[in-house]
Amino acid sequence: MSKITVTNLKYKYPHRDNLALNNISFEIQPGEFIGIVGENNSGKSTLCQSIIGLVPHFYKGGYGGSVIIDDIEVYKSDISTLCKKVGLIFQNPFNQVTGSKETVFEEIAFGLENIGIPRDEMIERINFSMKLLDIEQYKDRNPFDLSGGQMQRVAIASIIAMKPEIIILDEPTSQLDPAGSEEVFQAVTKLSNEGITIIMVEHKIEKIAAYCDKVMLMHKGELIKFDTPSEVFSLDNLSDYGINPPIFTSICKKLNLRKDDNNYPVTIEETLQLLKKERSYEQN
Ligand SMILES: Nc1ncnc2c1ncn2[C@@H]1O[C@H](COP(=O)(O)OP(=O)(O)O)[C@@H](O)[C@H]1O
Numbered sequence: 001m002s003k004i005t006v007t008n009l010k011y012k013y014p015h016r017d018n019l020a021l022n023n024i025s026f027e028i029q030p031g032e033f034i035g036i037v038g039e040n041n042s043g044k045s046t047l048c049q050s051i052i053g054l055v056p057h058f059y060k061g062g063y064g065g066s067v068i069i070d071d072i073e074v075y076k077s078d079i080s081t082l083c084k085k086v087g088l089i090f091q092n093p094f095n096q097v098t099g100s101k102e103t104v105f106e107e108i109a110f111g112l113e114n115i116g117i118p119r120d121e122m123i124e125r126i127n128f129s130m131k132l133l134d135i136e137q138y139k140d141r142n143p144f145d146l147s148g149g150q151m152q153r154v155a156i157a158s159i160i161a162m163k164p165e166i167i168i169l170d171e172p173t174s175q176l177d178p179a180g181s182e183e184v185f186q187a188v189t190k191l192s193n194e195g196i197t198i199i200m201v202e203h204k205i206e207k208i209a210a211y212c213d214k215v216m217l218m219h220k221g222e223l224i225k226f227d228t229p230s231e232v233f234s235l236d237n238l239s240d241y242g243i244n245p246p247i248f249t250s251i252c253k254k255l256n257l258r259k260d261d262n263n264y265p266v267t268i269e270e271t272l273q274l275l276k277k278e279r280s281y282e283q284n
Pocket residue numbers: 013014016018019020038039040041042043044045046047
């Protein structure tokens with residue numbers, strides 16, 4: 001059974017003429033790592049909000065179609081129910097940590113204390129999420145003394161401790177340096193391997209290509225394509241949607257170097273594999 005099923009979703013913010021989401025349909029399977037790409041105002045954040053239920057429950061506005069998580073219909077549910085299933089991570093880790101906790105451990109404990117988790121279970125959950133995000137060594141440090149990438153991992157650990165089944169990250173690396181971004185992508189991949197469904201809005205195309213199972217390309221509120229990174233980034237008219245393909249895809253396009261399925265490689269590994277194959281043809 002699909003984890004998330006979106007059918008003919010349409011949404012308009014109050015007092016706005018344009019549809020922020022225009023007839024979107026897709027299905028996401030449990031444990032998939034999905035990347036959402038698209039230029040500004042294409043509806044990426046709105047789509048994220050519609051999965052956690054802030055659209056329409058908080059923002060109101062005009063709504064049609066359906067979003068179903070497992071067997072829960074978002075429109076008929078409420079945010080408190082949905083928040084138990086879906087965790088949300090924002091751009092800036094500085095705005096996400098509470099700012100009132102002295103240590104990483106206490107920071108992660110905060111959400112659990114709020115929902116009254118018994119102490120033993122709390123410690124177990126905190127240790128589990130610190131281990132998963134590889135931040136055990138910062139346990140007693142002040143969250144504000146950490147680097148951006150480390151702090152974003154603390155924010156993600158706080159969400160993981162709440163045991164969500166889906167995590168949505170809206171541009172989680174936009175404030176981070178390359179090393180911090182890499183940390184976040186690796187951490188999130190680990191979560192997806194644990195069976196958590198991941199939806200990540202991201203501009204770093206190379207990273208999306210390297211890490212995501214599938215890519216959702218959005219433009220002006222519409223879902224243009226939802227497929228493997230290779231299918232999406234091989235689109236001839238990708239630039240019409242304000243997206244540059246990964247660097248290796250561009251190079252292979254120029255060289256007309258295609259894979260067996262006629263698509264272009266999207267990562268260095270795929271490119272090298274293809275070049276090796278071409279060379280062995282030539283030698284035989
Ligand atoms: N809170 C809001 N109120 C009214 N309109 C909004 C709001 N947030 C976004 N929009 C509009 O919805 C459309 C999609 O925006 P958004 O989902 O933020 O796109 P993206 O995340 O791809 O940049 C845009 O036209 C934007 O102006």
